[in-house]
Amino acid sequence: MDDLVQLLKKEAAKYGADAIIEITSMSEAREVGTIVITEGNYVYDAMVLSGIAIKYTFEAKKLGGN
Known part of the structure; x- marks a missing residue:
């Protein structure tokens, strides 16, 4: 998990x-193999992370303080 983060x-x-x-x-679920169905293809579970990327701006920093 740390590597994915x-x-x-x-x-x-x-x-x-x-x-x-x-x-x-x-x-x-992901499939190993080629586009053309061949012998030996198999499905495995892969861990996938997603999130929302944030970019701070000068204006946003001013909004947080008094």
Whole structure:
């Protein structure tokens, strides 16, 4: 799980995000193999994280304080 969180942070940083909120995790079925159905293909569960990337701005910081 820690590795997935780090990957999520790196992806968000590519877009200039300062934080990630509402991180959710889910298991997603994925299939190993090629586009053409071949012998030996199998399905496995992969953990998937998603979240909302936040970019702080000067205006947003002013709204938080008095």
